[in-house]
Amino acid sequence: MSSTAGATAPLVECRGLHAGYGSVAVVQDVDLQVMPGEIVALLGPNGAGKTTTMLTIAGELPPLSGEVSVLGDGSRRPLFRRARAGVALVTEERSVFMGLSTADNLRLGGVSFDTAVGMFPELEPLMKRRAGLLSGGQQQMLTLARALGRSPRLLLADELSLGLAPLVVERILDVVRAAANDHGVGVLLVEQHIKRALDIADRALVMRRGRIVLSGTPAEIRDQIGDVQSVYLAGAAPNAPSKEHCCPRAGAGGRDRCVDGSA
Numbered sequence: 001m002s003s004t005a006g007a008t009a010p011l012v013e014c015r016g017l018h019a020g021y022g023s024v025a026v027v028q029d030v031d032l033q034v035m036p037g038e039i040v041a042l043l044g045p046n047g048a049g050k051t052t053t054m055l056t057i058a059g060e061l062p063p064l065s066g067e068v069s070v071l072g073d074g075s076r077r078p079l080f081r082r083a084r085a086g087v088a089l090v091t092e093e094r095s096v097f098m099g100l101s102t103a104d105n106l107r108l109g110g111v112s113f114d115t116a117v118g119m120f121p122e123l124e125p126l127m128k129r130r131a132g133l134l135s136g137g138q139q140q141m142l143t144l145a146r147a148l149g150r151s152p153r154l155l156l157a158d159e160l161s162l163g164l165a166p167l168v169v170e171r172i173l174d175v176v177r178a179a180a181n182d183h184g185v186g187v188l189l190v191e192q193h194i195k196r197a198l199d200i201a202d203r204a205l206v207m208r209r210g211r212i213v214l215s216g217t218p219a220e221i222r223d224q225i226g227d228v229q230s231v232y233l234a235g236a237a238p239n240a241p242s243k244e245h246c247c248p249r250a251g252a253g254g255r256d257r258c259v260d261g262s263a
């Protein structure tokens with residue numbers, strides 16, 4: 001899926017990105033990179049600016065300033081054009097046709113039965129069932145099968161496991177990890193299940209009030225924020241130094257500095 005020629009080029013590169021609604025920048029000065037085969041978790045409390053960042057990368061929102069390059073293209077292309085080039089956006093809203101069967105959903109998405117069942121064997125006995133009659137977890141497996149079955153180079157996953165049972169979350173995130181490992185898909189992952197996200201991510205960024213305040217490997221992030229859940233519950237990362245102090249090259253090069261600024 002990923003080409004050898006482009007193996008070292010980032011799939012996403014944001015530099016000094018300001019983004020928001022109208023002229024109001026709710027996301028400020030974001031530097032972020034996603035390399036092929038890499039899962040970058042974008043964490044932070046509600047309202048931090050994660051979805052705004054995602055939507056700007058997806059082409060749904062125009063950047064207010066700064067640079068956004070997606071699949072090597074720095075122009076402002078809408079999502080449907082980026083989708084053709086290999087960008088998939090999956091959100092908590094199940095992207096399935098509820099009145100159609102599982103099989104027809106796959107057919108319409110241009111995804112073969114074998115590909116979908118290879119990813120999610122759970123879908124095999126459900127092929128004739130209307131998507132509207134599937135459980136939330138099954139619908140989201142179908143959504144992800146449709147998205148990954150089209151062989152994207154970049155997956156933007158915004159809380160795709162919202163409201164799902166822990167075992168289903170596990171399955172879905174394992175399939176995301178496998179897509180990165182086996183097919184070189186780059187993934188920007190916004191996920192409420194922070195511990196699971198840190199388990200499968202290669203790097204993580206923590207956003208707060210529109211800015212990236214922490215950046216590093218999952219182990220570094222765990223060390224910095226202690227009980228990672230507190231980032232969400234308290235809306236703040238305890239002991240979190242500011243970006244300026246801790247990670248001058250947040251998100252750069254796929255080889256982040258440690259969150260404490262060491263190499």
Ligand SMILES: Nc1ncnc2c1ncn2[C@@H]1O[C@H](COP(=O)(O)OP(=O)(O)O)[C@@H](O)[C@H]1O
Pocket residue numbers: 021026044045046047048049050051052053
């Ligand atoms: N459509 C919108 N119009 C204006 N402000 C918005 C809109 N959507 C989100 N916001 C604001 O942008 C900020 C970041 O929101 P969002 O990116 O959705 O955060 P997150 O995904 O981290 O929860 C919040 O303060 C939110 O109120």
Ligand SMILES: [Mg+2]
Pocket residue numbers: 050051052
């Ligand atoms: Mg959001």
